[in-house]
Amino acid sequence: MTPREAVEALRERMSGAIVGQTGVIERLLIGLLANGNLLVEGLPGLAKTRAIKALAKNLECAFSRIQFTPDLLPSDVTGTEIYAQESGSFRFQPGPIFADIVLADEINRAPPKVQAALLEAMEERQVTVGGETHRLPPLFMVMATQNPIEQEGTYPLPEAQTDRFLMHVLVSWPSVEEEVEVIRMVRAEEVAAQADASAERPAPAPAIPQSAVFEARREIAAIHAAPAIERYMADLVQATRTPAAFSEDLGRWIEIGASPRASLALDRCGRAHAWLAGRDYVDPEDLRAVAPDVLRHRLRLSYEAQGEGVAPDRVVEEILATVALP
Template identity: 45%
Template sequence: MAGSELPGGHGEDSGPRPRGGGSTGEPTRLLRAALQEVSTVIVGQDQMVERSMVALIARGHCLLEGVPGIAKTLAVSTLAKVTGGSFARVQFTPDLVPSDIVGTRIYHPSTEQFDVELGPVFANFVLADEINRAPAKVQSSLLEVMAEKQVSLGGATHPLPDPFIVIATQNPVESEGVYPLPEAQRDRFLMKVVVDHPRAHEEMEILRRMSARPPEPHQILDPVTLKELQGDAERVHVHQLIADYVVRLVMSTREPESYGVPELRRVLEVGASPRASLGLVAAARALALIRGRDYVLPEDVRVLARDVIAHRLVLTFDALADGVSTTQVVDRVLAAVPPPRVIWDDPPSGEQAAAAVR
């Protein structure tokens, strides 16, 4: 891929990229090996596992939405084992308080001093199970954790482990006794992944694999290697036209009349924030690395658009009454906003093929 590097991106523009080349070699091999190891335990949830890995490599957080019993918790704990990170699970309940998550100060009479007891968020992988069962005060305690990757207690700031990711789950079926995530909280998640039931042949494989002695995953990565892979993803090339495509997708949710989708004006109350643009580029870089490329293609952006943009949209009351979903809005935007065309140029024999995005 030729052209200028995304402003503010990492790495230098190395000019034309080879057709079918631009291979990332060892980073891709490690990531695919990790995903393969997770798949020895998790059956039929390839998209959920891949998106969780994308969020991890992109230094983001992930929200998994699905009914109980479809291996959301097992997938997160298995990913933590395979990548070698510490793991903590917090079961969110209505009686939870913020100190149960981030920690608190405890007075010791023997020393006549307050000591800080750090909470379970001080782990590489934090699973916030059924996050919508806790009230807003508890959910908001994660805002600093997710945005700044630190916790402030007693006037002191405590940094979280690096790498760090929050993966939350929520049940979309039950509405009694749950507290919907506020917009500010949803915006902190890089992506929201809807997890479906497995298909019939996958259910048979689950029975065969898990009914007797469930397989144990092996560690493939470690936190140091994981940080290096995150750095590799940040160096993935993003062409200026890819960046422009990302911006047009996000802006069309804020100014639909300017981007050929005026009908969305009555549907959208609030469009996607700039975090959507940043997150879509970061996620596309991570996905390209997993798929063996050191450059982003328009298809990477399109594949991730639903997961990154949909949960950031706020619909009008009329749209909710008509049963319109945010994923339908994103699909309409993807259909209306044209991506840049990828053109492979064949140079004279003996020269390396060059790729250009036009």
């Protein structure tokens, strides 16, 4: 099985577990292929957790879920040193962060000191406890979820942490037809769960090997991006830093622009998007497709924009309409 066939098989299996949400599934795959962390935001019940678990279930990986709560401690995430009576010394007990795919569920429900425990892991792929550094698995990535409407008892993510997320993915309502399919799918799952345990069930398909992901990443790294495309990436990010030079509205709306991490994210996500489309070069449409997910969490809007009800996606839309195509 080639890397492309393996990734397409993974996409097909995820689509079988998640009705609709094809855009979310594609973004999860892009995050996996681009080797980045994802922030998935949506209202309760929109299958955010289910989508991430479907990815981990069908991939050869170690998966852990951390339910973030106000009483969570940093050591509950990273692990801690414990005293071993047998040896009379301390040894490190790894926490749930030591997995290939880590689901940080409702990440904004934990206080800042717990959120900060993820910073080193997300950026350096390592954890330092008691002055000793422990490396994380090669496939390691954090997929965090948050609820956009419930603000009581939550702690907004600091800009330093949101900037470390490769993409900020929004999950929307399903259509009526898709919701009917959800009802049927869940009903079928309940029937299967209540079936006689002695009944013969088909063996599950083997998980997609990690090696296929690493091979796909090597192919993605070799995808060609022309100098004009590279300049287009930089221009999109520059428009967030000097917005008044591009548009009067952008000048009023943007208070602080995106960091160089945004340019790097556009490059990585654009290459992954092109690879999924079967091309060996990056097209402007690849960058336009991923730009909202890459930029929406990296912009700080002005009070004027907030007062006018201007959303980050509206700002990104204006950027894409203003910056000249290569």
